[in-house]
Amino acid sequence: MSYVIAGWVIGLSALGAYAFALLARGRRLSRLVAPDRQRWSTTRADTPTGR
């Protein structure tokens, strides 16, 4: 059973660590780029048509 737990702990921790690393990298880079160049961040209030 210890191998099973070890496998799960390694797998989930590595995925979690990679996800957090990506989020941190994205946050750092987003500060360097103007919001209008980040199309995914467009909200209803940001667009002139309100779409």
Place this chain on the structure above:
Amino acid sequence: MTVPTNPSPDLATPSATASAPLLTSTSSRLTQVLGIGWAISVVLVVCAAFWWSEPDATQGELVRLFYLHVPLAILEYVPFLLCGIGSVLFLWKRSEWGDLMAHAGAEVGVVMCALTLVTGAVWGRPTWGTYWDWSDVRLVTTLILCLLFVGYLALRRVPGDPTTRAKQAAIVALVALIDIPLINRSVEWWENRTLHQKGTIAQGKIEDINAFATLLGFIMVGLGIAFLMTHRFRIAWLERQVDRVGLDDAIAHRRAEAATGVDASVGRTPEEGGQQ
């Protein structure tokens, strides 16, 4: 990637981003839904693996690791295939979107492939008595796939013309993808040179709660790949934007320098010009 030291008007200023916290990340409503779905699926799979499912008649308790390892091993192909599609789009249409997707797919694929190898090794030690066997064709071909895409990522970091680099990387990706059918078919083509069993899922040997746990495992890994791919693609997009702004700044700076040089030379006598 070169981060410009001289901020241009195109770069976001702290005051512009401070008022809109959502704009300072690669998150969106889509990734929030994917992230929450992924977190819920992780909890469900862990519950299914450790509490709801029964030990297997052959593998015993070790089957509980399969709900992570098997989905990883099968779905690891998805980011690599996305990398291949992006590479084709770049080579065929010079699609920037395709190039970014290829880069994102390669990185996420390497993470998934490495985890497949590690979880497989951890499972193999109590089952086969070894973490690794160099004579197992499936193990070796999977390692080769992982190393080929590590090479691909290294190639993407080589300084030089971005278009040439993207073209070379796309060709490497397409060559590396030839390994995927080899991995997938290895247990049939080299039947006597593998410790792996033939497709358990395809033959319908998993039933009831174990099949449900396996399905949850696939959903969990699938959502994870979608979440990671989306974020990684947006990071690649941001890196491209930062590079582009840095290049624009450099060109503007050189033009300003050239213009200043011309202005300074106006009004000089030929003798003054000749002394320089």
